[in-house]
Amino acid sequence: MARRTKKPLPILEMVTITDVAAEGKAIAKVNDLVVFVPFVAPGDVVDIQLTRKKHSYAEGKAIRFHAYAKERAVPFCEHFGVCGGCKWQHLPYEEQLRYKQKQVIDNLTRIGKVEMNEVLPIKGSEKTVYYRNKLEFTFSNKKWLTEEQIKSDEKFDCMNALGFHIPGMFDKVLDINKCWLQSELSDRIRLAVREYCRTHEGYPFFDLRNQEGFMRTLMIRTASTGDLMVVVVFYHEDVEHREALLNHLAEQFPEITSLLYVINTKCNDTITDQEVICYRGKDHIIEEMEGLQFKVGPKSFYQTNSDQAYELYKITREFAGLTGNELVYDLYTGTGTIANFVSRSARQVVGIEYVPEAIEDAKVNSELNKIDNTLFYAGDMKDLLTQDFINDHGRPDVIITDPPRAGMHDDVIKTILFAEPKRIVYVSCNPATQARDLQLLNEKYDVVKVQPVDMFPHTHHVENVVLLEQKA
Numbered sequence: 001m002a003r004r005t006k007k008p009l010p011i012l013e014m015v016t017i018t019d020v021a022a023e024g025k026a027i028a029k030v031n032d033l034v035v036f037v038p039f040v041a042p043g044d045v046v047d048i049q050l051t052r053k054k055h056s057y058a059e060g061k062a063i064r065f066h067a068y069a070k071e072r073a074v075p076f077c078e079h080f081g082v083c084g085g086c087k088w089q090h091l092p093y094e095e096q097l098r099y100k101q102k103q104v105i106d107n108l109t110r111i112g113k114v115e116m117n118e119v120l121p122i123k124g125s126e127k128t129v130y131y132r133n134k135l136e137f138t139f140s141n142k143k144w145l146t147e148e149q150i151k152s153d154e155k156f157d158c159m160n161a162l163g164f165h166i167p168g169m170f171d172k173v174l175d176i177n178k179c180w181l182q183s184e185l186s187d188r189i190r191l192a193v194r195e196y197c198r199t200h201e202g203y204p205f206f207d208l209r210n211q212e213g214f215m216r217t218l219m220i221r222t223a224s225t226g227d228l229m230v231v232v233v234f235y236h237e238d239v240e241h242r243e244a245l246l247n248h249l250a251e252q253f254p255e256i257t258s259l260l261y262v263i264n265t266k267c268n269d270t271i272t273d274q275e276v277i278c279y280r281g282k283d284h285i286i287e288e289m290e291g292l293q294f295k296v297g298p299k300s301f302y303q304t305n306s307d308q309a310y311e312l313y314k315i316t317r318e319f320a321g322l323t324g325n326e327l328v329y330d331l332y333t334g335t336g337t338i339a340n341f342v343s344r345s346a347r348q349v350v351g352i353e354y355v356p357e358a359i360e361d362a363k364v365n366s367e368l369n370k371i372d373n374t375l376f377y378a379g380d381m382k383d384l385l386t387q388d389f390i391n392d393h394g395r396p397d398v399i400i401t402d403p404p405r406a407g408m409h410d411d412v413i414k415t416i417l418f419a420e421p422k423r424i425v426y427v428s429c430n431p432a433t434q435a436r437d438l439q440l441l442n443e444k445y446d447v448v449k450v451q452p453v454d455m456f457p458h459t460h461h462v463e464n465v466v467l468l469e470q471k472a
Contacts, residue, residue: 043069336362
């Protein structure tokens with residue numbers, strides 16, 4: 001029997017892009033079919049090669065531009081369109097902010113059916129490049145080749161790459177020449193590591209599919225204080241080669257204040273369950289905000305845009321309306337950054353977080369800043385935040401919640417409704433799940449203020465802070 005071949009998907013010609021959608025893609029409508037297309041702007045007229053087709057929608061890529069939108073910017077990164085990081089470089093920053101504001105309002109009104117008294121203009125980022133304080137790079141012996149490279153006559157003797165994973169390709173890595181997300185020093189460190197490993201024997205780049213090699217990942221963290229952390233992750237121990245590379249880094253970059261390494265023999269790259277060994281300097285860096293110091297270790301969570309984190313926390317504190325007399329619960333407290341930040345304006349702050357190591361960091365940060373009105377507890381939020389917990393610690397006047405992208409568990413929302421704080425400040429990195437939670441909180445709370453904040457220029461991601469007050 002003859003094998004059935006898939007019918008090639010059609011090309012849609014002269015299609016006008018009309019709007020921006022979720023996940024950074026844009027939208028076109030052809031008859032009743034909604035088509036999602038990356039790296040195009042509303043107003044572009046393009047031919048679209050469909051790559052996936054369902055009954056009510058399709059996905060595709062622009063293969064020819066007939067006209068460009070008026071509101072367009074020239075992407076400044078050579079890796080734009082291949083790297084999955086900055087998907088919106090082709091949109092002027094003012095337009096990015098406009099679409100992010102619209103995304104927040106659409107989610108809150110359509111998903112949450114939320115009535116909003118006041119929606120403040122989105123807080124843009126003063127820095128639109130070099131704004132990140134942390135990047136992680138992956139070593140791979142299977143460098144991703146672009147279509148242009150494949151079509152060229154260029155010979156690729158070296159397939160080693162140090163850079164970012166190609167979206168949807170777990171074992172393919174784009175070799176990064178220059179990244180605009182972190183400081184120029186971060187670029188120099190990454191390139192120096194890549195050059196050393198390529199030009200010295202004994203440093204095979206990792207084969208992610210076959211789980212072979214020596215060099216796995218590289219993490220670089222910077223701080224506004226000038227501290228600089230570098231973490232090199234190796235697949236197995238090789239004292240001679242490991243020390244030679246780390247010594248080279250220490251000599252070439254005296255700016256490094258924390259040089260660490262990990263031996264990770266697992267199948268995945270996460271180091272949360274791995275021992276991190278300090279080779280030179282301290283085992284942490286110090287971040288500073290409004291005179292407060294925060295200890296940031298290799299496994300610590302800290303907002304990756306330090307400047308905008310400060311703006312986000314100021315908005316959170318302002319929305320909380322603290323006078324110095326309030327008991328505050330800080331849910332999903334992480335390393336206690338928000339809890340410690342608002343503590344000077346509250347009677348007491350109780351922080352709750354799932355990760356025990358993060359809670360230890362939170363306690364250290366309170367001690368570091370001589371803060372004595374914070375309490376921190378580690379445990380699953382839905383198990384820890386119970387009616388008994390509230391009876392023991394007191395009914396909060398204000399709850400601040402900053403959950404992960406999935407939002408809050410229904411049991412947590414029920415406990416918040418039982419606790420009946422006067423105000424809730426809900427900080428979210430995902431307005432869609434925030435909208436769902438707000439609908440449940442609507443039983444007892446009104447949305448008073450909404451303040452979107454842009455933490456990640458040139459991406460579709462947006463943070464949103466919402467103030468809720470008890471219904472009269």
